[in-house]
Amino acid sequence: MCSAGPLSAAHRALVLQLADVEAIKFGSFTLKSGIQSPLYIDLRVTVSYPQLLSLIASTLLASLPQSVTYEALCGVPYTALPFATAMSLDTKVPMLMRRKEVKAYGTKKSIEGAIKPGGVVLVVEDLVTSGGSVMETVQPLRDAGCVVTDVAVLLDRQQGAVERLASDGVAVHAALGVCQVLDVLVEEARVDPAVAADVRAFLAANQAAPVTKTYTARAAGVKNSVGARLLRLMDTKRTNLSVAADVTTAAELLRLAAAVGPHIAVLKTHADTVSDWTDDTATALRLLADEHDFLLFEDRKFADIGNTVVAQAGGGLHKIVNWADIINAHAVPGPGILSGLRVAVESAGRSVGVLVLAQMSSAGNLATALPGYTPAAVAMAVTEPDLVFGFIAMEGGLGGEACVSMTPGVKMGGGGDALGQQYATPDRVVGTAGSDVIIVGRGIYKADDPAAAAKEYREAGWAAYERRCRGDQL
Numbered sequence: 078m079c080s081a082g083p084l085s086a087a088h089r090a091l092v093l094q095l096a097d098v099e100a101i102k103f104g105s106f107t108l109k110s111g112i113q114s115p116l117y118i119d120l121r122v123t124v125s126y127p128q129l130l131s132l133i134a135s136t137l138l139a140s141l142p143q144s145v146t147y148e149a150l151c152g153v154p155y156t157a158l159p160f161a162t163a164m165s166l167d168t169k170v171p172m173l174m175r176r177k178e179v180k181a182y183g184t185k186k187s188i189e190g191a192i193k194p195g196g197v198v199l200v201v202e203d204l205v206t207s208g209g210s211v212m213e214t215v216q217p218l219r220d221a222g223c224v225v226t227d228v229a230v231l232l233d234r235q236q237g238a239v240e241r242l243a244s245d246g247v248a249v250h251a252a253l254g255v256c257q258v259l260d261v262l263v264e265e266a267r268v269d270p271a272v273a274a275d276v277r278a279f280l281a282a283n284q285a286a287p288v289t290k291t292y293t294a295r296a297a298g299v300k301n302s303v304g305a306r307l308l309r310l311m312d313t314k315r316t317n318l319s320v321a322a323d324v325t326t327a328a329e330l331l332r333l334a335a336a337v338g339p340h341i342a343v344l345k346t347h348a349d350t351v352s353d354w355t356d357d358t359a360t361a362l363r364l365l366a367d368e369h370d371f372l373l374f375e376d377r378k379f380a381d382i383g384n385t386v387v388a389q390a391g392g393g394l395h396k397i398v399n400w401a402d403i404i405n406a407h408a409v410p411g412p413g414i415l416s417g418l419r420v421a422v423e424s425a426g427r428s429v430g431v432l433v434l435a436q437m438s439s440a441g442n443l444a445t446a447l448p449g450y451t452p453a454a455v456a457m458a459v460t461e462p463d464l465v466f467g468f469i470a471m472e473g474g475l476g477g478e479a480c481v482s483m484t485p486g487v488k489m490g491g492g493g494d495a496l497g498q499q500y501a502t503p504d505r506v507v508g509t510a511g512s513d514v515i516i517v518g519r520g521i522y523k524a525d526d527p528a529a530a531a532k533e534y535r536e537a538g539w540a541a542y543e544r545r546c547r548g549d550q551l
């Protein structure tokens with residue numbers, strides 16, 4: 078990603094002036110995502126330096142290929158607004174302006190100015206990382222009838238925006254690449270070569286994630302009806318949280334389900350930890366699930382031969398397939414376990430979806446440690462897409478976008494417990510590892526106020542999903 082040609086004298090002068098006004102700084106900085114970065118670029122300061130602003134405008138214009146023609150300019154708010162203004166004053170090309178907040182009254186327009194339907198607009202941006210904020214301006218312009226195919230950018234952090242925006246039909250014309258900036262600053266003894274090497278390593282390790290589809294967009298490709306329903310439900314209810322209700326009495330279970338119900342997509346149970354479980358417990362849970370629109374997942378982790386799991390899933394004290402929407406199975410016994418579960422589900426006459434345990438959260442677990450295990454579990458699962466809709470896994474993407482990953486071992490702050498549980502944060506699980514659903518137990522049911530804790534996890538999981546969809550978790 079750090080391939081970059083040498084810069085012209087004018088571009089080098091611009092780099093040095095940006096360093097002079099401390100628009101580019103080195104140290105340790107916490108980014109919006111919580112990641113520590115050795116580099117901080119804040120181009121807002123340029124607004125206070127008119128000479129620099131006009132140098133930025135002329136460099137941006139000079140960096141555009143001749144083939145790029147346009148009838149209007151539109152800066153991405155806020156930092157690039159003065160850049161676009163300076164370019165407009167230089168070239169006499171009119172400007173449009175995107176509102177960050179669309180007013181609830183009046184015209185409710187998101188684009189201000191003399192819009193010409195079909196007119197070609199050049200978007201102007203100060204800095205790109207993933208390209209997410211550029212698209213927040215491109216889309217409303219397109220919605221207003223403008224044609225947008227190019228963006229002029231002062232500085233590309235070279236973390237994936239060019240590729241991302243290209244997939245949205247937008248070509249990036251960057252005046253400066255971050256690697257060129259580093260080269261100039263090292264050559265001019267403005268930054269230590271070791272610091273520059275650190276920054277290059279950081280950039281290489283923190284490339285923008287590929288954009289992932291929304292849950293709803295993936296639902297159409299999911300053959301199991303419960304899996305498809307879960308994906309749609311998550312977008313509708315705006316939650317990707319599953320609470321692991323690991324309590325020991327029916328009263329506690331129902332109290333917890335009622336408290337967290339408004340915030341969850343799935344309630345995960347261990348019916349065999351509930352000492353006084355009866356059929357009424359299942360009936361009451363189903364009523365709560367229907368009232369609050371969440372799914373019931375009995376985490377029984379079937380792990381026997383087909384003939385045995387028919388009886389375990391359909392009979393016994395818990396009659397699981399009579400009330401659970403989701404059940405799960407280990408892959409160890411081989412495909413017969415899925416055949417057995419299919420028999421149990423079909424005789425219950427209800428829609429039930431199965432998750433295969435492809436990985437686990439506990440330290441030293443063999444599903445994760447043995448190299449061939451996860452791929453073999455995935456291969457087994459995807460042969461029965463009308464029954465199996467996904468995985469218990471520590472990452473997303475297993476089995477492709479038609480499969481859902483649900484991840485246990487989630488806690489704010491990470492860490493672990495004394496018995497081998499390993500925790501990751503909602504942001505890491507959904508944003509970085511690309512899983513779809515966070516499963517949270519003690520972080521919620523042991524909290525003083527489980528409903529408030531569920532709300533907090535719901536918001537964290539959802540924010541990570543939204544960032545992932547925009548591809549801008551950096």
Ligand SMILES: O=c1ccn([C@@H]2O[C@H](COP(=O)(O)O)[C@@H](O)[C@H]2O)c(=O)[nH]1
Nearest residue numbers: 321323437438439485486498517518519
């Ligand atoms: O690999 C796995 C599979 C399942 N679990 C279950 O998830 C919850 C986690 O509870 P916490 O209190 O949040 O640790 C629990 O029901 C486990 O049985 C898992 O943790 N890891």
